Amino acid sequence: MISAVIAIILISLAGYFVVASLLPVKGVTGLLLCGSLAPLVGIGLSSITAFFSALVFDGLSLEALVVDFLMLCAIILIAIWHTMNNKTESVEFTQQESAGQEQLLLYGLIGLVVLSLLRSLVEFYFHAMENPHGWWDAKMIWNSRARFLFHPEVGLSHPFTVDPFGHADYPLLIPLTVTQLWNLAGDKTLAAPQIIGVVFYLSSIAMLFTTLLILRGWTVACFGVIVLSQTGMLAQQSAWQLADVPLAAFYLASVSCLVISKEFAPLKLRMILLGGFFAGCAAWTKNEGIVFAGIVFTSFLTQFMFAGKKENTDEQSQNRLASLKEAIAAIMAGASFPFVAVLLFKLTLAPQSDLADDQSLATITAKITDLSRYQTVLQGAWLTMVYPQGSMLRALLWPGLFMVAVSICLGAGPKNLMRNWMPVCIMLLTSLAYFAVYIISPRDLGWHVGTSISRLAIQLWPTWVFSVLILTGCESRPATEFKE
Amino acid sequence: MNAENSVSKYRLMTLATGLLILAWIALEAMGWMRVAETRNVVLQQLEDQKQFGGLDEVGQYTVRLKELKADLLKADIHRVGYFNYKDPDQPIDSSETWVLTQYALAPIVVHASKDHPVVIGDFLSPRAELEGISRTKLTPVRNYGRGVIVFRNQEAK
Numbered sequence: 001m002i003s004a005v006i007a008i009i010l011i012s013l014a015g016y017f018v019v020a021s022l023l024p025v026k027g028v029t030g031l032l033l034c035g036s037l038a039p040l041v042g043i044g045l046s047s048i049t050a051f052f053s054a055l056v057f058d059g060l061s062l063e064a065l066v067v068d069f070l071m072l073c074a075i076i077l078i079a080i081w082h083t084m085n086n087k088t089e090s091v092e093f094t095q096q097e098s099a100g101q102e103q104l105l106l107y108g109l110i111g112l113v114v115l116s117l118l119r120s121l122v123e124f125y126f127h128a129m130e131n132p133h134g135w136w137d138a139k140m141i142w143n144s145r146a147r148f149l150f151h152p153e154v155g156l157s158h159p160f161t162v163d164p165f166g167h168a169d170y171p172l173l174i175p176l177t178v179t180q181l182w183n184l185a186g187d188k189t190l191a192a193p194q195i196i197g198v199v200f201y202l203s204s205i206a207m208l209f210t211t212l213l214i215l216r217g218w219t220v221a222c223f224g225v226i227v228l229s230q231t232g233m234l235a236q237q238s239a240w241q242l243a244d245v246p247l248a249a250f251y252l253a254s255v256s257c258l259v260i261s262k263e264f265a266p267l268k269l270r271m272i273l274l275g276g277f278f279a280g281c282a283a284w285t286k287n288e289g290i291v292f293a294g295i296v297f298t299s300f301l302t303q304f305m306f307a308g309k310k311e312n313t314d315e316q317s318q319n320r321l322a323s324l325k326e327a328i329a330a331i332m333a334g335a336s337f338p339f340v341a342v343l344l345f346k347l348t349l350a351p352q353s354d355l356a357d358d359q360s361l362a363t364i365t366a367k368i369t370d371l372s373r374y375q376t377v378l379q380g381a382w383l384t385m386v387y388p389q390g391s392m393l394r395a396l397l398w399p400g401l402f403m404v405a406v407s408i409c410l411g412a413g414p415k416n417l418m419r420n421w422m423p424v425c426i427m428l429l430t431s432l433a434y435f436a437v438y439i440i441s442p443r444d445l446g447w448h449v450g451t452s453i454s455r456l457a458i459q460l461w462p463t464w465v466f467s468v469l470i471l472t473g474c475e476s477r478p479a480t481e482f483k484e
Numbered sequence: 485m486n487a488e489n490s491v492s493k494y495r496l497m498t499l500a501t502g503l504l505i506l507a508w509i510a511l512e513a514m515g516w517m518r519v520a521e522t523r524n525v526v527l528q529q530l531e532d533q534k535q536f537g538g539l540d541e542v543g544q545y546t547v548r549l550k551e552l553k554a555d556l557l558k559a560d561i562h563r564v565g566y567f568n569y570k571d572p573d574q575p576i577d578s579s580e581t582w583v584l585t586q587y588a589l590a591p592i593v594v595h596a597s598k599d600h601p602v603v604i605g606d607f608l609s610p611r612a613e614l615e616g617i618s619r620t621k622l623t624p625v626r627n628y629g630r631g632v633i634v635f636r637n638q639e640a641k
Binding site for chain 2: 105112115116119120122123126127129130132133136139140143144147148150151153154158159226230232391393394398399401402405406409
């Protein structure tokens with residue numbers, strides 16, 4: 001247990017060095033931003049370096065682990081060297097001061113946040129006790145594959161040669177991270193996947209808090225934490241070691257970095273680079289992430305092209321073009337590292353996706369024109385909102401209603417939607433893409449929807465909370481002032 | 485006029501704050517109900533596991549298959565077939581027990597098929613064991629006890 005904790009701290013520290021070298025920020029909010037992004041960057045990077053080593057040595061043998069360790073060390077050293085030689089002035093986020101009654105309310109709100117968080121951790125603990133090896137998918141896909149990777153003598157391709165598992169085409173971020181913790185801990189401790197679950201759960205909450213704090217101030221940030229910690233299904237799925245929570249964390253990280261890049265010009269390209277990296281990591285976690293990454297790139301570039309006033313002169317037009325080229329280069333650079341891993345995995349190890357089984361133009365057309373399929377999916381979505389797993393206690397409806405009430409009270413409106421349409425657009429398009437996959441699914445639709453829709457909802461939930469809560473604010477400007 | 489506006493705005497804010505606090509209390513109460521519900525499930529599971537020496541489902545499979553796994557690895561066999569026979573009157577359903585077997589036997593790949601030279605028979609009751617052995621065309625090689633029998637399929641390559 002302790003060695004697994006030390007291992008995840010080391011991986012997160014590696015991530016911290018990289019984030020800190022990329023973002024020249026100082027102050028408590030800057031520290032919070034780097035700290036909340038660090039575990040995601042660390043896990044993303046270390047799983048990719050581990051995959052490259054495993055690919056070269058046909059498994060995570062001792063030589064592969066040494067090369068993986070050296071690659072990580074090299075990344076950390078480059079990050080430290082970059083931080084020390086960085087001539088860019090550090091910047092600080094400062095929040096608007098509140099006084100008197102407003103401050104009293106804020107303290108009360110922080111109290112509610114602490115109580116909600118503590119209760120959600122108790123909930124997480126009991127769910128982890130309920131399924132110490134993880135829920136069905138964790139046993140069948142993620143931890144099972146990690147158990148293969150932990151034995152390099154059988155070869156990297158051994159479990160993929162014939163498809164003995166469901167979803168053998170799913171990428172390897174989670175199995176490789178579990179294997180790395182086991183390797184660092186020295187045995188297959190049950191604590192490793194549980195720790196990964198809690199890290200992604202807390203990182204999602206910390207990220208939502210920090211990004212909302214930067215963009216909209218203390219009040220909205222506190223309400224964001226309350227909404228997430230009151231979402232029972234999120235704590236449950238994190239404790240059950242499902243990859244949908246890490247995927248949700250990467251979705252949130254990608255979208256929030258891109259929104260911050262728009263609001264704070266000095267950090268623009270660096271945040272775009274991180275946004276691209278997190279979108280790539282989402283693709284490296286689950287196949288759904290590939291769809292999400294495509295939607296993120298398209299929406300971001302569309303927003304970039306149509307943002308601001310129309311240019312009057314050739315010079316302005318050229319500046320905009322140069323800026324667009326820079327943004328494309330930054331997002332591609334960020335996404336390239338994880339996407340190379342995804343591509344290599346798909347080309348060398350992964351079998352064909354089971355969603356492509358028995359699919360032809362005629363069967364797809366028949367499914368698209370079958371209205372009962374739409375009804376089945378919508379019914380499943382409705383049940384997840386109001387009555388998931390046969391209990392109203394875990395319904396997304398309650399934290400959802402609370403979030404909508406908070407947004408209305410804090411002045412969310414169409415004016416802000418016009419200014420911050422990108423996150424909402426990304427979430428709507430991703431939801432639509434999921435819907436479309438259900439419609440053309442080759443599997444029994446009732447079973448497919450019943451076994452997966454609550455997990456898909458959790459993948460999108462933290463980013464939906466972010467997208468709705470940044471619509472708040474009477475004035476369309478960030479609550480944070482940016483000091484250079 | 486301004487003072488009146490300010491008072492009504494203040495009242496509205498107080499009302500909104502009060503309603504949000506009430507909503508939070510309701511959410512928190514539901515949260516504690518979820519905690520209590522999950523705690524009861526965990527306690528029931530622990531009670532049920534007492535008859536299996538405190539082992540959960542995964543633990544039971546790990547213990548059942550421990551000797552077999554060691555033998556297979558010693559013989560350098562990394563791929564086996566699998567079938568189960570929970571109840572002779574029911575058709576073969578491999579999904580649940582197959583996942584647990586695969587999880588316990590990794591890094592040995594377990595295929596839910598009999599088309600392999602070495603096949604594991606997984607029987608969850610003595611009656612199922614008798615029925616399973618008599619009905620299959622495979623040759624039993626060794627009975628590991630607790631319903632785990634290894635068969636050889638002469639026809640498979």
